[in-house]
Ligand SMILES: NC(=O)C1=CN([C@@H]2O[C@H](COP(=O)(O)OP(=O)(O)OC[C@H]3O[C@@H](n4cnc5c(N)ncnc54)[C@H](OP(=O)(O)O)[C@@H]3O)[C@@H](O)[C@H]2O)C=CC1
């Protein structure tokens with residue numbers, strides 16, 4: 283049996299019902315085939331069988347009391363996937379769709395993404411099926427305190443350092459951090475994405491979106507092209523989407539869309555960042571319908587009007603696309619539509635937003651395609667810069683952190699593209715990013731013996 287088939291059939295048997303995890307593993311394994319042909323040591327050390335199995339997966343009950351005094355129960359998760367090159371690092375997602383397969387796909391991606399940053403961080407991820415939408419601040423605080431009451435015993439500033447992801451921003455990190463301190467009595471950099479006055483890093487809030495745009499800039503520069511003057515479609519309207527839109531505007535491009543789980547906005551003359559931030563930031567999540575009430579030349583389309591099986595954000599004519607909401611939000615039909623309309627670049631702010639068929643369509647068309655592992659790595663990289671600042675009890679300026687972020691993104695681009703070239707597929711940054719990320723982790727595993 284082939285490496286891919288054999289591995290997939292084993293994980294499907296041992297971890298049933300985790301389709302997103304199988305999808306993430308299959309994509310990585312497809313990319314690794316040429317490396318395994320070239321270098322036998324990875325098979326000899328049984329790296330694949332080891333790397334697809336998390337070092338540890340913690341599942342726990344989170345009990346909290348709602349505003350009516352009723353006891354509520356959610357499930358909490360933390361996957362500590364790989365510590366080969368550093369402490370476990372990765373965000374927490376609070377969303378009703380969270381289950382073990384989602385957490386494992388995200389944790390698995392994080393191993394290679396974190397390696398690509400060039401920084402010493404291992405891979406982890408966590409979260410809960412708790413839905414922060416419609417909850418009061420007090421309910422969110424009580425949930426976070428209960429979540430941390432179990433999690434604190436598994437994390438630490440050199441062990442495992444969680445951060446934000448969907449549904450987890452500065453407010454949630456604050457409640458989690460407060461409870462960690464209460465339980466341990468220790469003021470340490472155990473979480474990243476903290477607010478600035480209590481240990482956060484300047485530019486961490488902006489980092490994932492800014493990083494995706496810096497990555498797109500490196501891609502365009504490789505073809506003697508530039509962001510200025512380009513039209514961009516962006517999905518999502520959370521942390522990643524907002525700062526993607528902000529940086530695109532700063533660099534002279536025109537972002538014309540944003541979306542959420544209820545609908546999307548098309549604003550041909552360009553998204554108004556102030557309006558978007560007013561509707562969406564600081565714990566607010568108002569409907570984008572409000573945006574179209576303020577900007578009469580913008581069009582709002584609710585999800586109920588979407589064509590079946592399609593995300594119409596990707597039907598807007600554009601040069602550049604930044605999927606920045608969630609996994610599998612862009613399918614083959616969407617990819618074909620983007621290509622038909624002349625899109626020349628896709629940079630993934632979200633984790634695994636394109637289905638495997640969509641990814642193949644982008645690679646076949648040889649457009650500039652930055653997979654999430656590479657294009658959205660600026661968030662976790664800046665989290666590591668936050669850890670460095672915490673460890674040295676210093677705070678760097680915004681310019682210092684942003685400058686480092688920009689360099690890191692360019693180096694990720696170079697590492698993925700040079701590796702793609704080494705394996706004879708210069709345009710294929712999926713292959714380049716996966717091999718470059720994997721090689722460093724796998725070599726560390728070999729050095730460290732059968733653990
Ligand atoms: N934050 C970070 O630093 C990083 C985030 N990422 C990835 O970026 C993506 C976005 O994260 P982030 O911006 O932080 O999260 P936020 O919670 O801030 O925003 C998520 C946005 O995506 C929308 N969304 C989420 N799920 C769906 C869905 N099923 N269908 C339609 N829209 C949806 C949300 O809409 P609504 O509010 O209506 O649910 C919201 O607009 C995720 O894939 C995340 O893993 C990657 C690297 C780092």
Ligand SMILES: O=C(O)CCC(=O)C(=O)O
Pocket residue numbers: 371372373374395443444445446447474633658659661662663665
């Ligand atoms: O900042 C971090 O540690 C993690 C960010 C994250 O969750 C991601 O890269 O997907």
